[in-house]
Amino acid sequence: MAKRYTFFLIFIFLAHFNSNAQQNNYFFDLTGGIGRLIPHHPELEHFAGPVSLFNARIGLKTPGQKEWQRVYNYPEIGLGLSHNYLTSKSLGNPTAIYSFMNLPLLPSTKFKINLGINLGFAWGINPYSEQNQENVAIGSKCSAYASLNINTSFRISENFEFLLSAGGYHYSNGNTNKPNKGLNMAGAETGFRYSLPKSVTEINTEPITPIEKNSSVMLFGAWGTKKEATHSPRYSAGSLNAGYYRTISHKSRLSAGVDLFYDEGTIFYTQKENKLKNELASGIFGGHELTFSKLSIVTQIGVYIKNPDPRDPFYYERLGLRYIIAKRIIPSLSIKAHKLKVDFVECGLGFVLWKT
Numbered sequence: 001m002a003k004r005y006t007f008f009l010i011f012i013f014l015a016h017f018n019s020n021a022q023q024n025n026y027f028f029d030l031t032g033g034i035g036r037l038i039p040h041h042p043e044l045e046h047f048a049g050p051v052s053l054f055n056a057r058i059g060l061k062t063p064g065q066k067e068w069q070r071v072y073n074y075p076e077i078g079l080g081l082s083h084n085y086l087t088s089k090s091l092g093n094p095t096a097i098y099s100f101m102n103l104p105l106l107p108s109t110k111f112k113i114n115l116g117i118n119l120g121f122a123w124g125i126n127p128y129s130e131q132n133q134e135n136v137a138i139g140s141k142c143s144a145y146a147s148l149n150i151n152t153s154f155r156i157s158e159n160f161e162f163l164l165s166a167g168g169y170h171y172s173n174g175n176t177n178k179p180n181k182g183l184n185m186a187g188a189e190t191g192f193r194y195s196l197p198k199s200v201t202e203i204n205t206e207p208i209t210p211i212e213k214n215s216s217v218m219l220f221g222a223w224g225t226k227k228e229a230t231h232s233p234r235y236s237a238g239s240l241n242a243g244y245y246r247t248i249s250h251k252s253r254l255s256a257g258v259d260l261f262y263d264e265g266t267i268f269y270t271q272k273e274n275k276l277k278n279e280l281a282s283g284i285f286g287g288h289e290l291t292f293s294k295l296s297i298v299t300q301i302g303v304y305i306k307n308p309d310p311r312d313p314f315y316y317e318r319l320g321l322r323y324i325i326a327k328r329i330i331p332s333l334s335i336k337a338h339k340l341k342v343d344f345v346e347c348g349l350g351f352v353l354w355k356t
Contacts, residue, residue, distance in 0.1 A: 027076075027195040029057040031163055035187020037087050043136045044181060049087035053169070053187050056081050057100060064204035068293040071208055071250040076102040080118060082145070084169070084185070090134040091183070092126035094171060096145035111152075118147035122171055128179055128230065139177040139230065146170045153193060161193040174335060174345040178230040208250065216245045216355040220332060222348025228268040235264035237344040239336065241285070253289040258282065259302055261336070263344075266309045281307040283316065294324040298334060312338050320346065328352040 033053045039045045059078025062069040069075065082096045098120025105113045122145040128135045149167025156162055165188065172182035223238040243257025261281040264274075272278040287300030300318040320334020330350035336343045 025063075025195060026058065026060050027193050029055065029059070029080075029163060029191060029193045031055045031165065031189040031191030033165075033187055033189030035169070035185045038184045038186055040184050041181050044183075047087050047091065047137070047183075051087060051185055051187065052085040053185075053189055054083045055189065055191075059100065059102075063202070064206075066293065067208060068250070068291075070204065070206070072292070073104040073107055074203065075104060076100075076114070080120075082118075082147075086183070088134070090126055090132055091137065092124050094122040094124045094143070094145070096120050096122035098145055098147075102151060105150075114151050116147070116149040116151050116165060116167065118145070118149075120145045125171070127177075136179050137181045137183050138171065138173055139179045139227075140173040143171045143173045143182075146172075159195050159197070161195070163189070163191045163193055165189045172342060175226045175342045176224075176345065178227045178232070180227075180342065211247070211250050214247050214356045216247075217353045218243055218245055218330065218350050219353055220330070220348055220350035222332065222334070222346035224344045224346055226263075226265055226344040228265045232265075232268060235268065236262070237265065238262045239346055239348070243285070243287075245289075247291075251291060253291055253296065255287040255289065255300065256285065258284055263309065269311060270308060272308070278308050281309070283307075285318070287318070289322070296322045298322055298332075312343075316343070318346075322350065324352075328355075 035051045035053055037047055037049055037051050039048045057078055057080035059076050061076050062074050064070040064074055078100055080098050080100050082098065083093065085093050098118045100116060100118045102114035102116050105115055121142065123142045125138055125141055125143055126132055126135060127141050128139045147167060147169045149165045151163065151165035153161040153163050169185040169187065170182060173180055219242050221240050223236070225234050226237050227234055239259060239261050241257055241259040243255045245253055245255045247253045259282060263279055263281065266279050267274055270278065281304060283302040283304045285300045285302030287298065289296040289298050298318065298320045302316050304312070304314055304316065317337045317340060318334050319337070320332055322330050322332045324330050328351055330352070332346070332348050332350055334346045336346055
């Protein structure tokens, strides 16, 4: 399940960012470094220790052919492969394939500082089992992979650059299996970039068109599965939400609305009758979307109006990706969470009901 979700995530990233790739300048990165596994739960304390990090990437510098590329000061995009050596054989040594984007934080071209975002799919994990009960972090062989970093580069010749980066790394199976505590690491990497000879296409420096602020009403439905305990059955979960969305800039869209959640797993703890009223929760949310033309990174936080599950806090979070196709149809992939701990993965579809 996690594999299917994550390949969808990589696909919508690449489908959006790699358009007009043949007109851009390609580069190849090779980096390595060290880090430390950071235990965020008492049961993971014995896993704390040094880790090794290796990454290979192929990417391109966007030339500004599309307006969103100029809005974000010509970001770098591409595909990467990572391999990490962890602190215990019981965890395994995961390899991940991911899409990445480096967003320039400074307008200057002489000194680069980028925010790096990596999202992908990892395998090579040695999951929890009757034969491997030590791994109380991840219960599946495959998981989602995410990384945030700050990176920079220094040119040492016409085609070579020296790279530096530092950030955090995360593995999780999205509560599609138990245990699902996940793994968190912090580390730094260094390496080299080789850039192919530049293409004849020049950087587009046309002025950015002033934003036309607009409003819309959207409806989203999503479905997923989850486990409540290591040996529990798999339960269905889903959501339905309607919201008002206001575009305020080329980069930002604000939102507010209502959520309705369905969660079969609630009765695992409450031991109430398997009736719909005991499995439904509702809430109100507010949020922000970081927009890249048709693609957006969604962050929302909501407050429950009604929730039959006494274990949950009074609030919830949502983080995900959405991509507009055919002007009004929006495939989405997100996680619903409590205190940043995944409750379930939402794979769904949205529709624009009204737009000014």
